[in-house]
Amino acid sequence: MPATSRNPLRLLRKRHTALTGGLVVAAVAVIIGSQMLPSSAANPVAGTTYELVNAKSSLCVDVPSASRAAGAQLQQWGCTDDTWQQFKLVDQGSSQYWLQSTNSGQCVDVPSGSKTAGTRLQQWGCSAGQANQLWTLTASGTGHQLVNVNSGLCVSVKDGSTSSAAAIVQDTCTTNNRMQWTLATTGSGAGSGATPAPTTTTSSSAGNTVAADGTGTYKTVQAAIDAVGEGNKSRVTITIKPGTYREIVTVPKTKPYITLTGTGPAAKDVLIVNNHSAGAYGTSGSSTAFVNGTDFAASNLTFSNDFDESTSTSGQQAVALDVNADRAVFTNVRVLGDQDTLLINSGRTYFRGGYVEGTVDFIFGGGTAVFDSTSIYEKRSTGGPLTAAKTDAANKYGFLLYKTSITGATNNTTQFGRPWGADGQVVVRESTLSATVKTAEPWTDMSGNTWEKARFFEYRNTGAGATTNSNRPQLTATQAAEYTPAKYLAGSDSWNPVTTTATSTTTAAATTSSSATKTWSNTADGFASTDGGTTGGAAGTTVTVKTYDDLVKYSTATSPYVVKIAASVKVPTYGYEIPVTSDKTLIGVGTSGKILNGGIILKAGVHNVIVRNLTIGETEMTSDDPDDKEFDYDGIQMDTANHIWIDHNTFTKINDGMIDSRKDTTNLTVSWNRMGDHNKTFGIGWTDSATAKITIHHNWIFNSNQRNPSVDNVARAHLYNNYLQNVTSYGNNARGATKMVVENSYFEKVKDPYFAGDTTASVSQSGSVCVSCTGRQQTVGTTFKPSDYYKYTLDPAADVPSLVRTYAGPQANIGS
Structure with a gap:
């Protein structure tokens, strides 16, 4: 039922x-x-x-x-x-x-x-x-x-x-x-010895509820913090109902293990804000929130300083959040301001997801901080430096911008940072850099400290703002192993919030109410779950492979197999697509599984295949750029296949289509994949009939031109919670007799976000967000109701960028 x-x-x-x-x-x-x-x-x-x-x-x-x-x-x-x-x-x-x-x-x-x-x-x-x-x-x-x-x-x-x-x-x-x-x-009387159901409930968390409208225990956040006893040995969670809290919030040094959790649908719904500035209070004294107690945590809320720097010619610094304590964790938290938004004064701080914006030096200080899958936005049209690190020479680690998204208002103006102290330390690695980044020289000097003598590096960044030159020092792969989130945060007590959200090493009561990791079902969802479902090789033997010969042996066998890929496997014939047969699961072990210099093809009649948690690609042909017409090297090509689940993969540097779903391939789900920096990303069609059923959700498509996806002659196409970013040709394009439903997706700088490319196609849309988009946002005709076919849960569109930047692509806890 x-x-x-x-x-x-x-x-x-x-x-x-x-x-x-x-x-x-x-x-x-x-x-x-x-x-x-x-x-x-x-x-x-x-x-x-x-x-x-x-x-x-x-x-x-x-x-x-x-x-x-x-x-x-x-x-x-x-x-x-x-x-x-x-x-x-x-x-x-x-x-x-x-x-x-x-x-x-x-x-x-x-x-x-x-x-x-x-x-x-x-x-x-x-x-x-x-x-x-x-x-x-x-x-x-x-x-x-x-x-x-x-x-x-x-x-x-x-x-x-x-x-x-x-x-x-x-x-x-x-x-x-x-x-x-x-x-x-149960009502049938099957058991005996039942405990009576309580007629009323009491709750320690209910006693720590803040509501601006008076429906909670406290009307201000500070009042709830003041009520916590000093020297507490266990975590105290304060829940905050949606609303605006204009106050100064201080977590004293004598009160560790405090968690602030917003209960709204998104971080923006709980706003802690004030407007003090350096002119009246000094830079560090201007903060809206001061975190001085160790093992602090916050989730799903916003810290803001709404002082307008344009109203003053001096004392323009205005801090939103001042962290002056060790082992602080911020999950899905927004930090908003102008100059000097976020002060990491001391200790170790971990940001997972969330959003930070400002104008000049807006991430600064002498502490250690990791920004993991965080959106960082330069809001001043003339640009400015994001960071100002004052790392002590004895401290190996300052700021790490890891898998972040760096965007801004104007191209070629934003700098990564400048050294507030001579030994400032910042690494920007595996991040997506928009054209806002000043490509020729993204580091600059400060107060007599030269950036060349500071410890500034990049590693494997992508996007329009990513390049290499003599002004952009790069880590080697060996060096990069020493500059991971876990290394930055470990310290002498081996603290590791990267896999356990806010673990304290001194007491047992030390986790926040939300986790920095997600666990993932091994069961396919969407249309891949219907009409009998998609189980891959679950009925067969599980094998682990590290060589090309073993990969081909098991993935092309007639028997079912779960093939765990535990290494970077290079295809010896460049561009060759391995013909995977029915009843197979190809799954990467953690983040180690890769198929390089080739791809995968599912030929006519192939069914019940799962491709998960892999990096697939490196088949680019420079002679075929930009049209990708001469060498048909796809990441995954499917021709009249059925019951396919493509999940948590990264597609990179592929010559032709990253995914091509062709010739009525049906009962297909494509979920939680990264596809970017490409011309032809995700094409669907190559057919005159309209029988296919396809679900596409929680994918990150970025810096892409065409096929995002192009959906040609699909009977039912359900696209939800996808993040399209920097798309130049078109977004979700319904063609032929397609019926396409778009829900709660996030379109950022996308031309023609969703539309019907033919008069015969139908498009419906609800709940999506379009930011800096141009062209068509079109709904037309009659589509279908996806919940009539399977159960699913929509994430709020505003949360989608953070979710997919964090969780799309291979995950360490899948396949291991």
């Missing part, structure tokens, strides 16, 4: 039964000698079937759409007494238990045995002795904590949400009631 069919009347009847009968049933269970769990609270009984009711939301753990598929991710939903919300407590010895779904027979499971807080839980086939499926129960509040034996983390509702469809995750165990669960017997 779909989740939308929940019946609230059944919930009310069932809760009444639990409240009036639970204690009596529990007493009976003791009398008859049933096995009881070691707990001081009312005790659930092994062998009994329960609903898991969250103490904060009063919603139940739920398997979406009553799925029986392994890998289905768990959510919370209004309790309905249906089998997909029922879990049997199965004794596994030593006070450890399975939570086994009545509907699917599968167990609540932590994917890949992850020990990372924020990892979303799933159902998976039960396996004896597998610790990531074993749970202990600890009395907490009016219910129990469900603690994973492998990770030591507790079952929780992500961010303490009270909304249906919120993710069920594992998180660092606290007394917060989002981690407290009532094991309530």
